Every structure is written in structure tokens, then in C-alpha cells.
Amino acid sequence: MANGPRQYRRRQYLVAKKFQLKYVGLILLLMYITGLLCSYLVYYTSMILLGEKLASVYPQGRLIAIVRMVNLRIILSMVLATPLVAVIGIFLSHRVAGPWFRMESYLTDIAAGNLKNALTLRSKDELVPLANKINKVVDSFKQTITSQRAHLDKAVKELEDLKKSVASHPADTAILTKDLNDVEIEMAQIGKELDKYKL
Amino acid sequence: MKLSLFSIPILLSGALMIASSSNADTVYLKNGKEVKGIVVEDYRDRITFSTADGETMISKADIREISFDSEEDNLVQLAGQAQVRGDYSTSFYYYEKAFKMNPASKMAKDGMVFLQGYLYRQGQLKKEADVAKMADFENYGGAIVGGEPSRRDELTESFQKLRDSIGITLNASDSGIVISGVELRSTAWEAGVKRGDRLIAIWSKLTGYMPLKDVVEMLLKKSPMETRCTIERTVAVAIDRSKALLAGVSDLIGCDFSMEFDGLTISKIYEGGSSAAAGIEAGDLVVDIDGNPTRYMPLKKAIDMIKDSNEDTVKLTIRREVVLWSQRGG
Numbered sequence: 001m002a003n004g005p006r007q008y009r010r011r012q013y014l015v016a017k018k019f020q021l022k023y024v025g026l027i028l029l030l031m032y033i034t035g036l037l038c039s040y041l042v043y044y045t046s047m048i049l050l051g052e053k054l055a056s057v058y059p060q061g062r063l064i065a066i067v068r069m070v071n072l073r074i075i076l077s078m079v080l081a082t083p084l085v086a087v088i089g090i091f092l093s094h095r096v097a098g099p100w101f102r103m104e105s106y107l108t109d110i111a112a113g114n115l116k117n118a119l120t121l122r123s124k125d126e127l128v129p130l131a132n133k134i135n136k137v138v139d140s141f142k143q144t145i146t147s148q149r150a151h152l153d154k155a156v157k158e159l160e161d162l163k164k165s166v167a168s169h170p171a172d173t174a175i176l177t178k179d180l181n182d183v184e185i186e187m188a189q190i191g192k193e194l195d196k197y198k199l
Numbered sequence: 200m201k202l203s204l205f206s207i208p209i210l211l212s213g214a215l216m217i218a219s220s221s222n223a224d225t226v227y228l229k230n231g232k233e234v235k236g237i238v239v240e241d242y243r244d245r246i247t248f249s250t251a252d253g254e255t256m257i258s259k260a261d262i263r264e265i266s267f268d269s270e271e272d273n274l275v276q277l278a279g280q281a282q283v284r285g286d287y288s289t290s291f292y293y294y295e296k297a298f299k300m301n302p303a304s305k306m307a308k309d310g311m312v313f314l315q316g317y318l319y320r321q322g323q324l325k326k327e328a329d330v331a332k333m334a335d336f337e338n339y340g341g342a343i344v345g346g347e348p349s350r351r352d353e354l355t356e357s358f359q360k361l362r363d364s365i366g367i368t369l370n371a372s373d374s375g376i377v378i379s380g381v382e383l384r385s386t387a388w389e390a391g392v393k394r395g396d397r398l399i400a401i402w403s404k405l406t407g408y409m410p411l412k413d414v415v416e417m418l419l420k421k422s423p424m425e426t427r428c429t430i431e432r433t434v435a436v437a438i439d440r441s442k443a444l445l446a447g448v449s450d451l452i453g454c455d456f457s458m459e460f461d462g463l464t465i466s467k468i469y470e471g472g473s474s475a476a477a478g479i480e481a482g483d484l485v486v487d488i489d490g491n492p493t494r495y496m497p498l499k500k501a502i503d504m505i506k507d508s509n510e511d512t513v514k515l516t517i518r519r520e521v522v523l524w525s526q527r528g529g
Binding site for chain 1: 239250251458459460495496497498
């Protein structure tokens with residue numbers, strides 16, 4: 001996000017093989033179930049509506065042959081649709097698996113302490129709101145850490161001044177007291193910022 | 200959402216297939232009318248037509264044209280017309296095309312096999328005639344020899360030929376053409392034809408409403424190898440009541456049924472069962488159970504009829520295809 005609207009195209013569609021194949025398998029399974037359910041409904045609805053009429057005109061053997069042929073063609077059309085659905089499944093799952101894959105490597109970076117980059121996804125990808133939230137969290141960490149770092153640097157500087165004051169003779173009590181107060185203020189600031197985290 | 204998108208084409212194709220499969224045959228009558236239904240029997244001079252109002256007979260003399268639902272049926276019809284015209288090679292072409300379109304079409308297969316043999320036989324006869332002619336020419340210097348074949352009592356002669364070649368004697372009766380006699384050890388006897396069987400079809404062409412003379416002619420006009428006939432027989436099959444109350448039809452009469460394209464079919468025969476004892480074979484078509492035609496009868500109803508019968512036997516009318524192999528010198 002911080003890097004601007006960078007356009008890039010993913011060349012590899014099977015980014016998370018296990019996850020995507022599971023997704024494709026699920027789509028196929030549901031397609032088969034829906035297909036069978038629809039066939040069942042078409043078959044029984046037409047048989048209820050036409051069964052008696054057809055049975056009185058069509059010799060049973062021919063009627064059964066028609067029903068068998070319809071069943072066979074439905075199975076055949078499902079078999080033929082399988083590769084198409086698998087390709088569509090891979091394409092669709094890639095929109096989830098791509099961001100998934102990026103988030104995983106991004107969070108690995110975060111865990112290692114690299115907060116420099118922001119998580120970027122394509123606008124058509126799934127999970128974009130989640131990526132935005134992750135970016136927001138990382139941004140907040142970044143701000144807190146930057147601010148704490150500043151307070152810490154200031155406190156370290158005050159402590160060095162304090163050391164110098166103690167080394168000089170005679171030591172000025174007023175200056176010593178002021179330096180100590182400054183260190184205390186910076187420490188209090190760090191403590192205050194850390195207070196918002198519930199541990 | 201995605202799933203419903205996938206299911207729409209499947210649903211539509213299923214509905215379209217049902218719609219396209221259930222088109223009817225159309226009979227265009229000479230009086231300008233057209234009737235929709237299913238041609239269930241095709242005789243030489245008439246058809247049995249099934250409509251929503253039941254079965255009806257339509258004389259072919261009243262029919263201008265029949266348009267069949269399936270393409271192969273139309274091709275078989277064209278083949279039949281060509282055969283009647285005597286254009287055997289065209290007829291063979293149509294039968295072959297119909298057979299390629301639907302290898303399960305018995306009419307197409309039978310027509311093709313018959314014509315294959317018939318054309319071969321004609322070729323052989325022509326060759327034999329040419330050889331004889333050449334021999335006559337060499338012997339008598341081209342003088343025409345021999346006289347007109349004797350025409351006396353042609354039918355008796357044909358019957359004799361039938362007895363000699365296939366080994367059967369035919370009789371016309373109210374129920375159709377009946378096989379009134381089977382010669383011992385003849386080709387018909389070997390094929391399992393029995394006295395009293397009805398001859399239903401020769402090469403899938405129904406013999407009903409056909410003069411006996413024409414049927415004999417059809418049988419004699421055989422291919423050099425075989426003649427395929429459909430015979431019908433009514434057999435009484437004992438119902439085994441010793442079996443449990445919930446016994447299936449296989450326990451009761453020792454056979455299984457299935458519903459095939461041609462109708463109710465015996466799918467399996469159990470050794471030692473009453474069906475085997477009654478001479479029923481796997482592949483036999485059951486056309487009637489205790490006087491009830493099975494043409495429009497669902498499989499379950501047919502089985503229930505046997506199960507629920509209170510009689511000791513059930514009368515099954517079966518149809519079987521038998522192959523009569525030509526006898527040498529026949």
C-alpha cells in the first residue's frame with residue numbers, strides 16, 4: 001500500500017497446491033451432488049407429470065431406454081464438465097491462495113522483525129479487507145516502536161548527561177535532579193505507551 | 200453461487216435430452232391427416248400404432264409416409280422400401296448406415312446380415328448359371344436346351360423344400376403362422392424349434408397378416424449360411440411355493456427379469472429352477488404373463504404379478520430368436 005498501485009501479474013496459478021486442489025475437489029464434489037440432485041428432480045418431476053401418459057404410449061422397454069440414455073448423458077456431461085470446472089476451480093482458488101501465500105510470507109517477515117514493507121494485494125483478490133487490517137496493525141506497531149525508540153534515545157542521552165554531571169567536581173545537585181527527572185519522564189512515556197497493550 | 204452456475208447447463212441438457220428423446224413417430228395419412236404416436240409393430244400390410252388413446256392398426260394402403268423419431272428407424276424404412284423395389288445394394292447401404300448409427304438396432308443388423316448373404320448367394324448363382332451356360336454352349340453349340348420349369352403345385356413343392364432344407368412344416372391359424380411339424384435332427388430341431396411354436400418374424404420382419412405362401416417364400420429366400428427367425432411359445436412355469444414369503448422371483452420360478460429395449464427379458468436362468476425345466480432360456484423376451492401383455496407393463500408390476508399369483512403355475516409367452524443354419528443340399 002505504501003508502495004503505491006504497483007501492478008503485477010501472477011504467472012503461477014497453483015501457488016498453494018494442497019489448498020487449491022482441496023478447493024477444486026470441494027467444488028467438483030458439490031457440482032456432482034448438485035448435478036445428481038437436479039437430475040433426480042428433473043427425472044421425478046417429469047415422471048410425475050408425464051409418466052402415466054408416456055407409459056401408456058411408449059412400450060416399457062423403450063421408455064426405460066430413454067431414461068437410461070438421459071442418465072448416461074447426464075453422467076457424460078458431468079464427466080466432460082469436470083476438466084472445465086477443475087480449471088475454473090484452480091483459477092478461482094488462486095485468488096484466495098495467492099493472497100494466502102503472500103500473507104504467510106509477509107507474516108514470517110514480521111515475525112523476524114522486518115516491519116519495513118506493507119502487504120500488497122491485487123484489487124480483484126479475495127481477503128483484501130483482511131490484508132488492510134494486517135497493514136493497520138503493523139502500522140500501529142511501527143508507530144509505537146518508532147516513538148518508543150525516540151523516548152529511549154532521549155533517556156539514554158539524559159543518562160549520559162547525568163554521568164557527566166556526576167563526574168564533574170563539584171557536582172551541581174540542581175542539574176543532577178533535572179537530568180534524573182528527564183530520564184524519569186521518558187521512562188514514564190514508554191510505560192504509558194506500553195500500557196495500551198493488554199498482556 | 201458458483202455451484203448453481205455449474206448446475207444450470209447440466210439441468211438444461213437433462214431437460215433438453217428428455218424433450219428430444221420423447222418425440223413421437225408421425226404417420227402421414229393419404230387423406231391429409233397426420234397422427235403422432237409410436238410404431239410398435241410393423242407388418243407387411245399394416246402397422247400397430249400406439250397413441251395416448253391406445254393401440255390402433257393402420258393399413259399401409261392408407262399411409263403416405265411414416266416419419267420415425269429415430270434416424271436409424273427412418274434409414275431402416277428406406278432400406279425396406281429399396282428391398283421391395285429390388286434395389287438390394289441401396290437397401291444394404293441404408294441398413295449398414297442405420298447399424299453404424301445404432302449397433303443395438305436389431306432390424307438394421309438383421310437386414311444387413313440377410314442382404315450380405317443374399318447378395319453373395321445371388322453372385323454365386325450368377326456364376327453357376329454362367330458356367331452352365333458356357334458348358335451348354337460348348338456341348339450343343341448354343342442351342343437353347345431345357346424347357347419351362349414345371350409350375351404344377353408350386354406350393355406343395357415349396358413346402359417340401361422347406362421340410363428338406365430347414366425341417367419344418369407350417370400352418371396358418373388364427374394366432375398366426377404355426378409350426379405344425381419339426382423334422383427330427385433337422386436344422387430347426389437342432390435350433391430348439393418345437394411343434395406348436397408360432398413363427399413371429401423372419402429376419403426381424405413380422406409374419407403376421409402375411410399369406411402362408413409368402414412366409415414360405417421368405418424362408419426359402421435365405422442367405423447361404425443362416426436364417427434368423429423369431430419364434431413364440433407359451434410355457435407353464437411352476438411356482439415354487441416352498442420358498443419363504445419374501446422370496447424373490449428368482450426363488451419362485453428360477454429366473455431373473457430385466458427391462459431391455461425390446462421389452463421384458465429373461466436376464467438369468469438358475470439351474471434346477473422351474474424356468475429351466477420349462478425350457479426358458481436367458482435372453483428370451485416375455486411378451487405375455489397369464490394372458491396379460493407386457494408391452495406397457497413396468498418391470499415391478501410384472502414381478503409382482505408372479506409373486507402375487509395364487510396359481511401353482513404361471514403361463515409365460517416367450518419370444519426367442521433362433522438361427523437356422525442351411526443344410527447342405529437343402
